Amino acid sequence: MNVRRALALTVSLLAAPAAADLTVSGFLQQNTAFNASGANPDGRNYKWLEERAQLKLDASGGSWRGYFKGDAYYDHLGRGEGTEVREAFVDYSAGAFDVRVGRQVITWGLGDLVFVNDVFPKDHEALFSGRPLEYLKRGVDAVKLGAYPDLASFEFVLAPSFRESRIPEARRFRLFDPLPTVTNHESMKPDRGEWGLRAYRDVAGYDVAIHLYRGFQRTPSMRPDNLAAPARITFFYPELSVFGASLSGRAGPGVLSLEAAYYDSREDRPGSDFTVPNSQTRLLAGYQLQPWEDFTLNLQYYAEGMHDYAAYRAALPAGFPLEKRWSHTASARATQFFLHQTMRLSVYASYNASTGDYFVNPELRYSFTDRIGGALGANAFGGKPWGQFGQLSRDDNIYVQLRYEF
């Protein structure tokens, strides 16, 4: 969506209800991430170097609400200036129904940086470049219908066009490339849309939800035109359906979260196409507790298993890294507040026992005043050269965020 068009649309929608009540807010931000272990493939020494301004308009009147969140930025690492519609939607609610139309962020599931039922687009580059956490999520252009009868709550999402997750750019990050000599790349995005349904309710004090999704893998697969002598690689988004469930509630002194999902890889049900991810089972268990004041510990265990492992092994060409049938990851986040919760130290660490991949993100965040805040943090990666985090082992960075909010 073009920013000017979205803004004009939102402003006209906001202006429509005469009694609308409008609030304007936003921020100015500087964000820099310095390389900590060598230069980028493009020779630069920053993962991120950017000034950004955000404007938020929020108007409501009666059963209507209009919301716009747009950014303008200047990137010093070659992308230059640009604008971006983060969110732009209109809400209408009537009794036990509501609808949201437009670009919106949708988050399902319970994981902390582990995604089982959250099938919606993310920005992995933002996460690895030391940007504020809100940039982890990308909006989708969709219609969301909510129905809230006594039986349960339902949320139906229909997106007429597919929006992919953003992966780190190869000029900034040293990504694993099994065919480095092939430089002729093309990308094919699905020309169809996607839909999802979430139903949730309270069951004996637990929040229980089921999730259904029919669409595509968010991150691309790569297919060479000819395996013996590849000349061109096509990046594409295989068809995917997800059937999942989640539960969270009090257990002992803390909060327990459980998620499970079956990833039906519709584009390759037999599992014999090595370019398409195998069908999978994903399982997540999390436990959060607060052992003392202003300190929270969140522990997670995540497992991912392939359904057609024998077919995958048989089809994998020689020279390609072989993944294990099951992948086990443990992660933890410890958060401590100081100074009347104006300072927050948090450490996230994730370790994959199957590949040795790890990701560590310590961060110190402080509000100098109610309007001015900053963060200092680091991203450290390691593991096998082809692993999710291992391939980023020379992309460690130290980042600074400074923000003035108005």
Place this chain on the structure above:
Amino acid sequence: MRLWFALLAALVPLQVLALSGEEVMKKSQAAFLYAGRDFKARVVMKLINKDGQERIRELTMLRRNSGEAGGDQKYFMYFFQPADVKDMTFMTFKYPAKDDDRWLFVPALNMVKRIAAQDKRSSFVGSDFTYEDVSGRDIEDDAHAIEREEKLGGRDCYVVKSTPRAGDADFGHRFTWVDKASLLPLKEEQYDRKGVRYKLFTADEVAEVKGFPTVTRRTMKNLQSGHRSEVRYVKSDYDLGIEDSLFTERFLRQPPRKWIE
């Protein structure tokens, strides 16, 4: 018949005199934190450090009682300020005898998460007030005794000493000045476990709202650190017909304007 009346007349003041510390605290909690069937307030909280630097937290708080005073309650809070938490909502189901259920909606990620809530004595949004100061401490958790009766600012008060029954509280004991007329706590002194004065609560302004005496300004001061938190109810109202259905994930994600403005 006349004898009965005479007897009753004689008994009534005796009964009032015979209120136990526990009964005073029960009645006080009912007046302070359970008034009306439901309650709404626009709250401005100032966090002031010992050098006088201020931080502002502004929110709308909605409360609904599930039953009788002293029973379960539901709380819904929507934050206006500071900017980094604007549009955040927070919901608590309070159960006097067990840990609360708490949910937080993080607008930046459009995510609802349940949060662990073992410690009701922890700070509420970084202020000097604890969760229990906001939504009430279980009467059964302390032993209460009327120490004396005295005037405070011209009002007759019970002075009740409360001592935690278990040793895990952050305070050793506290004294509460309960106004005999309104039953509101007008002042509270907390002592730490070493017996040193620790925190001081004062009800700085009391107003009648829809017939309910309401503490519309209050301060909690940490006497050891010099930090204090001042709370002002800019607007408050009772018995608005807040429905139980408000306290759900639907409205946590999309808080209805009519309730939060």
